[in-house]
Amino acid sequence: MTFLSNESAHSPLDIVVLMKQTFDTEERVSIVNGQVRQDGVKWVINPYDEYAVEEALRWKEAYGGKVTVISVGPERCAEALRTALAMGADEAILIYVENSAAEQLDEHVVSSLLHAVLKDQSPQLLLAGHFSVDQGSAQVAIRLSVLLDIPHVSAITKLVRMEGQRVKADRDAEGDTERLEVKLPALFTAQQGLNEPRYPSLPGIIKAKKKPLTQIDALTLYPDFSQAVGTLRTSIELPPPRLSGKLFAGSPAEQVEQLIRSLRDEAKCIG
Amino acid sequence: MGRTIAVIAEMRGNQLRQVTFEALHAAELLYSPGDRIVALLIGYQLDAVSNTLMQTGIQELIIADDESYKYYEPEVYFAAVRTFNDIASPDIILLGHTAMGRDLAPMLAAHTKSGQLSDVVSFEASEAGWTFRRPVYAGKAFESRRFVDRATPWIITIRPNNFKAIDHLEDRVSTDIANVKQTFLPTPSPSLRSVVHEVVQRMSGAIDLTEAKIIISGGRGVKSSDGFKPLEQLASVLNGAVGASRGACDAGYCDYSLQVGQTGKVVTPEIYFACGISGAIQHLAGMSQSRVIVAINIDPEAPIFQVADYGIVGDLFEIIPLLTSEFRKMLT
Numbered sequence: 001m002t003f004l005s006n007e008s009a010h011s012p013l014d015i016v017v018l019m020k021q022t023f024d025t026e027e028r029v030s031i032v033n034g035q036v037r038q039d040g041v042k043w044v045i046n047p048y049d050e051y052a053v054e055e056a057l058r059w060k061e062a063y064g065g066k067v068t069v070i071s072v073g074p075e076r077c078a079e080a081l082r083t084a085l086a087m088g089a090d091e092a093i094l095i096y097v098e099n100s101a102a103e104q105l106d107e108h109v110v111s112s113l114l115h116a117v118l119k120d121q122s123p124q125l126l127l128a129g130h131f132s133v134d135q136g137s138a139q140v141a142i143r144l145s146v147l148l149d150i151p152h153v154s155a156i157t158k159l160v161r162m163e164g165q166r167v168k169a170d171r172d173a174e175g176d177t178e179r180l181e182v183k184l185p186a187l188f189t190a191q192q193g194l195n196e197p198r199y200p201s202l203p204g205i206i207k208a209k210k211k212p213l214t215q216i217d218a219l220t221l222y223p224d225f226s227q228a229v230g231t232l233r234t235s236i237e238l239p240p241p242r243l244s245g246k247l248f249a250g251s252p253a254e255q256v257e258q259l260i261r262s263l264r265d266e267a268k269c270i271g
Numbered sequence: 272m273g274r275t276i277a278v279i280a281e282m283r284g285n286q287l288r289q290v291t292f293e294a295l296h297a298a299e300l301l302y303s304p305g306d307r308i309v310a311l312l313i314g315y316q317l318d319a320v321s322n323t324l325m326q327t328g329i330q331e332l333i334i335a336d337d338e339s340y341k342y343y344e345p346e347v348y349f350a351a352v353r354t355f356n357d358i359a360s361p362d363i364i365l366l367g368h369t370a371m372g373r374d375l376a377p378m379l380a381a382h383t384k385s386g387q388l389s390d391v392v393s394f395e396a397s398e399a400g401w402t403f404r405r406p407v408y409a410g411k412a413f414e415s416r417r418f419v420d421r422a423t424p425w426i427i428t429i430r431p432n433n434f435k436a437i438d439h440l441e442d443r444v445s446t447d448i449a450n451v452k453q454t455f456l457p458t459p460s461p462s463l464r465s466v467v468h469e470v471v472q473r474m475s476g477a478i479d480l481t482e483a484k485i486i487i488s489g490g491r492g493v494k495s496s497d498g499f500k501p502l503e504q505l506a507s508v509l510n511g512a513v514g515a516s517r518g519a520c521d522a523g524y525c526d527y528s529l530q531v532g533q534t535g536k537v538v539t540p541e542i543y544f545a546c547g548i549s550g551a552i553q554h555l556a557g558m559s560q561s562r563v564i565v566a567i568n569i570d571p572e573a574p575i576f577q578v579a580d581y582g583i584v585g586d587l588f589e590i591i592p593l594l595t596s597e598f599r600k601m602l603t
Contacts, residue, residue: 023408025533025552025553025556026551026553027552028552029408029412036408036412047534108384108422111381133409133533133534134407134408136390136406136408137388137389137390138373139376139377139380142377142378142381143377143378143381145381146378146382147381151462151464151465152345154373154374155370157527168468172370172528173343173370173470174370174480175479176470176471176472177470178342178471179469179470180344180467181465183463183464183465186464186465191527192520192527192530192534192535193527230380230387230422231387231416231417231419232419233416234402234416234417235415236412236415239410239411239559242564242577242578244576244577244578244579245579246582247583248581248582248583252585252590253593255585256597259581259583260594260601263542263563263565263581264601267562267563267580269542270509270542
């Protein structure tokens with residue numbers, strides 16, 4: 001008879017990554033009929049979520065387990081989920097919301113929808129991006145940690161597994177680094193510098209086509225979700241364009257002198 | 272009956288952060304007669320700071336003062352915020368959109384199942400009520416949002432450097448410190464789920480990018496991590512902060528925590544110096560709301576010149592030391 005004294009060894013983990021599909025950051029934003037124009041736009045995985053996917057894959061490679069990526073949004077988001085599957089995730093879930101309804105979601109509703117799916121799955125490790133480069137509110141993942149009643153650390157730049165269920169995380173706090181220790185299950189949001197996300201490989205892309213991508217209609221999870229929002233958009237507009245200003249001429253010393261004079265006398269922001 | 276407007280104050284070192292005074296000003300803008308303004312202060316050894324806060328026109332100050340609040344730890348701080356929310360039952364809660372505020376606000380919003388508006392830069396009253404303006408796509412566009420009435424408390428994080436700070440400490444709603452009610456929260460219980468081991472102050476003494484009034488940013492044109500030194504010297508003379516473009520960070524010239532852009536930080540200083548930065552769209556998103564933009568670039572065709580108020584075509588390694596010495600002369 002053998003005893004498996006595996007308490008201190010690292011058991012495989014169920015890992016979930018929250019993902020959002022966003023505009024590529026080199027896209028310009030234009031507004032048509034009070035909405036952000038979406039035709040012809042290049043869509044990508046939110047850059048911060050890519051770090052989360054990469055970290056999940058590294059943990060799976062080190063300790064075994066399964067990586068599930070999950071997103072809330074319209075049909076097009078399946079493409080971002082497929083990319084994550086091609087990077088190496090095992091399964092994907094799309095909580096489907098019609099395009100017009102997706103524009104009206106708020107963070108309360110999105111986190112409630114994610115909670116409805118994840119509350120029975122009890123993943124041990126949840127990863128997400130620090131914020132999305134479109135809405136940029138940095139709320140959904142942290143809200144979810146509270147709904148799931150698990151601890152979280154936001155804006156991590158390092159994540160190390162210790163003995164048992166303990167994890168050490170470095171958190172970026174406006175230039176300072178906070179070192180925290182957390183017990184799993186826990187949620188972490190990824191800051192830049194956490195890792196270098198991989199590109200999907202060709203075999204990865206082929207395999208991804210056969211991996212399960214489950215679509216769940218948001219209405220089956222939360223029948224009146226569109227009525228539940230806490231905040232509503234009333235308008236959206238572009239900022240006034242900046243006009244190009246003065247280009248100085250002369251020797252470097254003369255240009256510097258003119259610049260300082262302009263900052264002091266014209267812009268009145270110095271001296 | 273009046274509403275309760277709450278401000279969650281924030282410390283940096285042993286002082287109140289500038290954004291707290293801005294949040295207090297925002298509270299004052301939302302104030303109407305009959306309302307009361309309360310503040311929560313969490314930290315360690317807070318006597319001097321509480322005194323300052325009590326002169327800002329608040330009616331009540333709730334204090335969580337304990338050694339376990341020395342460093343920000345989400346679980347322990349949130350326990351204090353929850354107790355505060357139970358005691359004060361605020362209708363509106365304002366925080367800075369900072370590492371702390373960005374963390375605590377959604378925790379409370381989930382707990383109270385309410386709406387939250389993040390990174391608000393201004394707000395205005397209309398017939399339909401208050402609408403709040405905030406950047407989307409890092410400032411490539413701005414949206415206005417309102418709270419749905421039943422979703423209280425309204426939770427708002429404000430972007431640093433966008434609201435005026437409360438400046439006139441006298442002449443307040445309540446000027447007499449003796450009239451400000453003080454409540455102390457009980458000693459917190461430690462979190463069993465997470466603990467802070469240490470805080471490494473990599474940027475000790477430096478000014479935080481999002482709060483800096485002057486930013487000197489470098490791009491690929493800076494060429495190396497040593498190349499940032501002249502920028503640091505200029506920043507030190509102007510009491511500003513150093514930033515960077517994604518190009519400079521990706522090239523390993525500097526830490527990602529300095530990155531300004533759609534990925535990275537969005538900043539709104541009084542003056543933004545873009546040095547050796549070409550001006551990619553994602554970078555412009557992060558800095559184009561600055562009040563004055565100065566571009567220094569060797570390439571006259573660089574797109575950065577299209578958004579700059581003032582431009583110098585030239586070698587930054589020649590121009591910046593000249594600027595530093597001229598400013599030094601001028602400011603001493």
